[in-house]
Amino acid sequence: MPVLRVAVDIHRCRLLGLTGSAALAVGGAAAGALPVRDVPAPHSAAAGLGLAAAYFGLVMLSAAWALLGRTLRGPVPPSPRDLLLTLALWAAPLLLTPPLFSRDVYSYLAQGAMAEAGIDVYTHGPSRLGGPTAAEVAPVWRHTPTPYGPVFLGSAAVMAGWARADVATGVLGLRLVALLGVAMMALCLPALARRCGADPRTAVWLGGLNPLVLLHLVGDAHNDAVMLGLLGAGLVAALGGRPAAGAVLVTLAALVKAPAALGLPAVVLLRARRQSGRLPLLRAVLATGGAAAATTVAATAVAGTGYGWTTALDTPVSPGNWSLTSTLGRLTGAGLRRLGSGLAEFAVPAWHLAGLAATALAVLVVWKRHHWHRPVYAVGLSLGAVAVLGPAIRPWYVLWGVFLIAAAAPRGSVRPVRAAALLSGLLALVVMPSGFPPDHNQLLIAVGGSTLGVLALWCAYRVAARAADRAPRPEALPPAAPRPMDPPPQSDRPTGDPRRPQGSTA
Known part of the structure; x- marks a missing residue:
């Protein structure tokens, strides 16, 4: 090359x-x-x-x-x-x-319209809503309840009410919500990097200018933008000595999508490091837990969606999902069917359980190694493990980990940054603009x-x-000849007392 x-x-x-x-x-x-x-x-x-x-x-x-x-x-x-x-x-x-690369934004709009109409989104799918908005939802999700929390559903309901069943207007409103999340992410990255001892330029390049951000958070208005923006703002607040505000913001992020709750242990540790006296960790856990519980109650009451989201987190994944564990499960099932075994139907669930166990183990190892000195980096690695080893994956899920790895990776640790950049570049090309295979x-x-x-x-x-x-190189240019009227060059050093005539001695 x-x-x-x-x-x-x-x-x-x-x-x-x-x-x-x-x-x-x-x-x-x-x-x-x-x-x-x-x-x-x-x-x-x-x-x-x-x-x-x-x-x-x-x-x-x-x-x-x-x-x-x-x-x-x-x-x-x-x-x-x-x-x-x-x-x-x-x-x-x-x-x-x-919208680009996914039809999920239509699901968001339908779920917001359901919440505004008083339909339980944690029991029914968008097909219960009917009408032109539900018709835009991908068939695989029309009968599926939502796994999203009340913070996002409340904002989606506001946009659905503003759109008044006009799909294009509703999509534009949800894109504005996602842009707000992207703006929060971008503004948090330099602050996170400085407080974590990372390079702010690399953080903005990898975590903000990442093609996955532009394609999936801007282009398709995924609610992961809001989750990551609130998570980043909460960690900036906690690093800046405002753990109560950090707990509130991280909890709001988890009430958009549940994986953001992994940021709460970081808030606890950052709070405990600033406390003195007896049992600082226990006091930090109680204070952070109290703030998270109060935020959850208040946000759920404002959104009016109830607590069904706590039981909707096991929403089934799409049958053709190409996550690592789903792919291994399908391959294992195909092999068992060829052998005539009746265990083929259990292959995918078994691999999903193995993936969850591997995720839990990876999170424990990460927190044991980085919990005290680099809690934000530990959150990023944990979210990356959840995305890669979980039962479902989409290209934009990788941003969960990349966002915080970009902002908190220790200086000199080139390997995780390069791996995150390479994975982002590859995943930017694997989904068709229509969102279908x-x-x-x-x-x-x-x-x-x-x-x-x-x-x-x-x-x-x-x-x-x-x-x-073809351009001339500066070092190859000949020295410029002095012009006839130019005075002779003068030395910066004094040659003698100007009051003495030339040739005189002291």
Whole structure:
């Protein structure tokens, strides 16, 4: 592979990433998770061109992100403020595009409308609501109760009421909610990194400018943005000596999605480190637990959804889920069926239980190693284990761990940062813009669009490299000849007393 001779600066990266996100937005208008009435025929020219443009944009955006990471190691790395401005620039084209890579936002809107109508979302699926909003929900989730907490359902109900059954307006409202979460994430990253002794630039690059953030938290308005934004704000408050506020914010994050509750042990430890006297850990546990309980009661009362979310956390995963344990379970089941065993139906549940046990073990090991000196890093590693080893996984689940690993990884620990960056880049390409598995033709079009993006990058690199080779190098320029009217050079050192005539002695 040739050595990169072209100078990489933030301006070129911004332009490249903006090109990618604009192409992705244009492609999403024809190949995204469109309302059912606007979906083109699967093999129409519009759908094919949209899919090719979307994957062309994905390659451009991913390349811009990778090149921007190189500038962090340059002689003049960009500031966190420059990186935050880049995030805003890259996100702008995705604000008005249709949902991308998932139809979950339609489920959110239907669940919000159910909550507003007084339908128990923890007992019934969106099919109970009926109407145009429920028709947009993916068939696999139409009869499934929601596992989300009252904080998110309350905000979704507000947006559903504002939209008044207009799907496009409701999607825009939920995207604004997600953007608020992304803004909280982005603003928390530099503060978390400074308090944890990490590099703020790397934190913003990996945790904020990550393609998964742009594609799935901005593009599809996933409620993970709100969860992570509240979790980050709570940990910043706890690190800053405000553990009560930290407990409240982390609890609110857990009332969006339950995995954020893993942040509460970090709040307990940060509180205990600041206390003196007897039994500081016990007092921190009681204070944090009291704040969490009071927040839960208040939020549930305001949302009016009841406590059904405590029993809805075991919502079944989709049959084709490609998490590690689900995949191993399906492979094991297929092998048992070939052998004629009657145990094949137990293979997937058994692997799910094994995954939960492995998750618990990984969390215990992480907290034993990092709990006192790096509790925020321990939360990030724990959330990463939950996402990877759990019974269900989606690309944006990886952000649970990446967000805090980016902000709290110890300086010099390159391996977890590189692993998180590589995993993020790979997962950015594995889901189709429509949110559905591809057929053979769609897969070929996606590969073609990606190849076109790679060729465009190579051509741009060659053009820039030739321009750099032709440019004169500063060290090769001859010294400028003095102009006739220029005075002779003067030395900075005094040559004698100016009051004495030349040649005189003291």
